[in-house]
Amino acid sequence: MTNTVENSEAETAVENTTVPAVESTEAAVQSNGQQSEMPFAVVQGTAINTLPQDLYIPPDALEVFLAETFEGPLDLLLYLIKKQNLEILDLPIAEITRQYVEYVEVMTEIQLELAGEYLVMAAMLAEIKSRMLLPQPKTEEEEEGDPRAELVRRLQEYERFKQAAEDIDNLPRVGRDTYKPTVQIPDLRIVKEPPKVDMKDILAAFNNVMKRVAAYKHHHIDLEPLSVRERMSNVLDSVRGDAYVDFGDLFDVKEGKSGVVVTLLAILELVKQALIELVQTEAYAVIHVKAISAANDAELS
Known part of the structure; x- marks a missing residue:
């Protein structure tokens, strides 16, 4: 087949691309008054004036097709x-x-x-x-x-x-023509941890209970003594769920000093076993008791 329309256009484009380089070279020669050797390539700032002997150029590397x-x-x-x-x-x-x-x-x-x-x-x-x-x-x-x-x-x-x-x-496209603004907002929430319950606060709360015991002394009735283990079960029954129970509500002043002492020992033992926790909203505030584990019966069995 003879030269096609597309081939002739491609050859014309290739020939036209080489004309500016020739003209610029001739202009450089005329301006300098002498011909300067143009390097074949520049590699990392170093001019290469001679082709390496082991240089291989694929046959189709210099073909131009428009x-x-x-x-x-x-x-x-x-x-x-x-x-x-x-x-x-x-x-x-x-x-x-x-x-x-x-x-x-x-x-x-x-x-x-x-x-x-x-x-x-x-x-x-x-x-x-x-x-x-x-x-x-x-x-x-x-x-x-x-x-x-x-x-x-x-x-x-x-x-x-x-x-x-x-x-x-051609319509505006997000990510190409327009971009969504992003704002990094720092977390400004202040996490206020409740203060740790000090032993002095426990003793002060227990002292208040003892005062209530003294007020009901004339109504004291001797009951069958309870063991610390049994009282621990009673305390766990009182604090089941996620509710907070007032520390003083766990004591029955009608049981007298022996009853409240057994209750106090039961509470301290449960805290030691990590079955309940004592919390305060602030220093010198009311102490509340809350269950930690839902499987309290299994822990005691």
């Missing part, structure tokens, strides 16, 4: 039509077929892998061209219509979708 990138055969046809300023409704099918086949052959010559749809479109164009060239009876021609109608319909539909895609792509 071609459009198409999304498919319809895109290629639409490009050829617009390039020639042709009307889609009145396609010169012979000229379009010739240019399309030439472009496919150019891509084949430079070893580009062609999708099957490009070859299918070439066959379709050849079929439409042959149908338009062959004479047909009037009756069949009226029934069949224009052989280009289906191709024109597909081109118009593709052009509409392509234009819509370009319009959507």
